[in-house]
Amino acid sequence: MSSPLIEELIEALRCLPGVGARTAQRMAYHLLERDRAGGRRLSAVLADAMDRIGHCAQCRTLTEDSVCRLCAGGSRDRSQLCIVETPADVAALEQATDYRGLYFVLMGHLSPLDGVGPAELGLDTLAERFAGGELAEVILATNPTVEGEATAHYISELARREGIRTTRIAHGVPLGGELEYIDGGTLSHAFAGRQEL
Amino acid sequence: MRIQLTPGFVLHERPYRDTSALLELFTREHGRVGVVARGLRSRRSRLRGELQPFCPLLLSWQARGELGTLTGAERRPSAMLAPGDALFGGWYLNELLLRLLARGDPHPGLFDIYAGAVAALAAAEAPAPVLRRFEAGLLQALGYGLVFGHDVESGEPVQPDCDYDYRLESGPVRVPPGQAGGFVFSGARLLAMGEGRFEDAAVEKDARRLMRAALKLYLGDKPLKTREVLESLRR
Numbered sequence: 001m002s003s004p005l006i007e008e009l010i011e012a013l014r015c016l017p018g019v020g021a022r023t024a025q026r027m028a029y030h031l032l033e034r035d036r037a038g039g040r041r042l043s044a045v046l047a048d049a050m051d052r053i054g055h056c057a058q059c060r061t062l063t064e065d066s067v068c069r070l071c072a073g074g075s076r077d078r079s080q081l082c083i084v085e086t087p088a089d090v091a092a093l094e095q096a097t098d099y100r101g102l103y104f105v106l107m108g109h110l111s112p113l114d115g116v117g118p119a120e121l122g123l124d125t126l127a128e129r130f131a132g133g134e135l136a137e138v139i140l141a142t143n144p145t146v147e148g149e150a151t152a153h154y155i156s157e158l159a160r161r162e163g164i165r166t167t168r169i170a171h172g173v174p175l176g177g178e179l180e181y182i183d184g185g186t187l188s189h190a191f192a193g194r195q196e197l
Numbered sequence: 198m199r200i201q202l203t204p205g206f207v208l209h210e211r212p213y214r215d216t217s218a219l220l221e222l223f224t225r226e227h228g229r230v231g232v233v234a235r236g237l238r239s240r241r242s243r244l245r246g247e248l249q250p251f252c253p254l255l256l257s258w259q260a261r262g263e264l265g266t267l268t269g270a271e272r273r274p275s276a277m278l279a280p281g282d283a284l285f286g287g288w289y290l291n292e293l294l295l296r297l298l299a300r301g302d303p304h305p306g307l308f309d310i311y312a313g314a315v316a317a318l319a320a321a322e323a324p325a326p327v328l329r330r331f332e333a334g335l336l337q338a339l340g341y342g343l344v345f346g347h348d349v350e351s352g353e354p355v356q357p358d359c360d361y362d363y364r365l366e367s368g369p370v371r372v373p374p375g376q377a378g379g380f381v382f383s384g385a386r387l388l389a390m391g392e393g394r395f396e397d398a399a400v401e402k403d404a405r406r407l408m409r410a411a412l413k414l415y416l417g418d419k420p421l422k423t424r425e426v427l428e429s430l431r432r
Contacts, residue, residue: 018215110426112288113209113295117426146250146277146284153280154430184272185246 060122061087061105077101079136085109109147130162137165144171202255207248208291223294228303232258234267247272251287251315276319286324289423290331307338326395332408344368345391357385365411
């Protein structure tokens with residue numbers, strides 16, 4: 001049986017995703033036995049990050065600045081705005097595509113049964129942005145779930161009211177996939193969204 | 198207990214642990230059931246695309262205690278609800294079921310009414326009459342069915358040209374001509390509601406007023422979240 005402080009450390013580490021009792025114990029003993037410096041650094045950075053990181057005033061992504069680097073920088077195309085659900089989606093798109101426009105992060109999707117509505121998603125901030133007259137295209141990159149589609153639908157109506165062109169990312173068969181092994185939902189969506197060649 | 202390929206719908210999904218989800222199912226034979234879908238949110242999940250809300254499914258799970266474990270799901274061909282009023286209508290149905298049904302209490306009749314309502318919404322029928330018909334069916338299935346056909350005090354049939362005060366816990370009571378006040382509906386409208394003629398806009402409007410009050414008795418003071426979100430979107 002370990003001491004109360006060690007127990008507390010193990011319990012605290014369990015708040016991390018994918019970390020159960022066993023892993024938390026390994027992490028705690030590793031830091032205590034072999035890497036005190038690393039542990040101190042982790043605790044300092046963690047405390048700093050938890051205190052200082054908030055949301056970008058323009059795109060709502062996570063940042064310690066009032067406006068994030070992407071929004072503040074001059075190298076991006078300010079006429080395109082891509083709407084995503086989470087900061088992780090921004091990272092995924094930045095790594096995978098050559099998109100040069102800006103982002104808006106909803107930090108979720110419409111989910112009426114959980115009480116998540118327009119206020120929680122910052123749609124009022126977004127509507128002001130649409131009214132600003134800077135945008136030529138809004139790209140809706142919410143997830144292809146029922147909630148994601150509903151969110152995209154409402155945002156597209158907001159954008160259309162301001163006369164802004166709206167586009168939705170395509171979804172369907174993954175690259176290198178075989179039709180036989182694809183689930184029915186994806187396949188029927190892909191089929192319904194077929195394109196002229 | 199193993200349940201194999203029984204008809205049902207997913208009412209609600211919540212993230213659980215890293216890659217799993219907690220699903221609230223509504224099934225024909227077993228009523229409302231809570232199950233864990235292991236690995237549903239992982240990259241390799243094959244069930245992800247199948248387990249969509251408002252899709253008729255064949256569901257398999259293993260029941261053990263309060264929460265079962267989902268073991269399989271097959272989607273039956275169906276149309277999706279269009280984002281907008283149809284989808285909000287669907288969410289409203291789901292919230293009513295989640296609020297008013299207890300787990301493990303089968304209601305095959307109500308299940309068929311729900312399946313019919315979802316199919317009608319998917320077929321882009323006007324949502325309002327579909328919702329009113331569902332509300333009436335839901336109240337009936339829960340044992341709180343509304344009386345439309347007779348005066349609950351005198352026992353006389355409802356007359357189209359008289360007015361009635363609707364007492365939510367019993368039914369309509371005839372109001373003497375000239376007397377105002379109360380929760381009043383015309384006899385003609387009550388008879389139309391009893392026949393399910395909600396396509397008539399005036400009947401539907403009265404039915405909405407009546408059902409909302411009747412449902413409030415059983416929902417309590419906690420408001421419906423779907424209604425709040427829809428209202429804030431319209432603003």
